[in-house]
Amino acid sequence: MSERRPAPTVGQVVLGRRLQELREECGLRRDEAAQILRVTAATVRRMEMAEVALKIPYAQVLLSTYGVPDDEIAAFVALAEEANQPGWWQRFHDVLPDWFSLHVSLEGAASLIRSYEPHFVPGLLQTEDYARAVLEAGTVGQTRPADVERHVTLRLERQKLLTREHPPRLWVIMDETVLLRPVCMRGEVMREQLDRLLVVAENDHITLQIAEFKDGPHPGACAPFTLFRFAEPELPDMVYSEYLTGALYLDSRREVAAHLEVLDAMTTRATSAQRTKELIERRRDDF
Secondary structure, eight states, X not given: OOOOOOOOOHHHHHHHHXXXXXXXXXXXXXXXXHHHHTSOHHHHHHHHTTSSOOOHHHHHHHHHHTTOOHHHHHHHHHHHHHHTSOOGGGGGTTTSOHHHHHHHHHHHXXXXXXXXXXXXXXXXXXXXXXXXXXXXXXTTSOOOHHHHHHHHHHHHHHGGGGGSSSOOXXXXXXXXXXXXXXXXXXXXXXXXXHHHHHHHTTSTTEEEEEEOGGGOOOTTTTOOEEXXXXXXXXXXXXXXXXXXXXXXXXXXXXXXXXXXXXXXXXXXXXXXXXXXXXXXXHHHTTO
């Protein structure tokens, strides 16, 4: 059996997309590009879809065929070599599902992260004990103590992006259920988690809102999802939506626009900064 291929980095996704755009601008089909390389059309497709690492010699030949100037080819190759370097999260390959690896890559590269979470505090804001309790409940399908601890470590590593020199803008809307659902019998776990939310909400680059019960149903209630926006103009907004055994990564303009419209609508109805703080403090006293 072949070794599992790590999830693509954001750089590979961007450059693969660029290769496809250049090919289409030249009016070439994938099978025609494949003939130039003397490979199958599937090989070209896998590079364009970032299903394999970018093969530098292949990319150089294709770029030359597409009429890209030598200096731009050199710049592309430099970016490809950087993009092919494994991400830090890949050392957690033993417990990280294939479908979630790209999420971690997008998370680390995004300049803006907007999400709706109906069930739990988002992983980027969880305390260690809260994360452990959620994972012990089997939310990732693994409950062995060693696997749980690896997942907790991964979750805490992900959170470092919020304290780096240039952190992303994080904007989270949580359902009021998140503040009410205890993740374990120990009340201090929820109290510490809600205290953590009060602290992070003071950061200029983090916005927390609550979708209150009293406001009734809202358009985002179907499932949790996250929208990523990037500083690089070559990479479009992407939406991540998770289900029981996998996830969807959406980048079509129509689907992204629909999720963005829902987020904007929910934002206008969700709590203000002061109301969010009041709700969290009130719910904290219940545990």
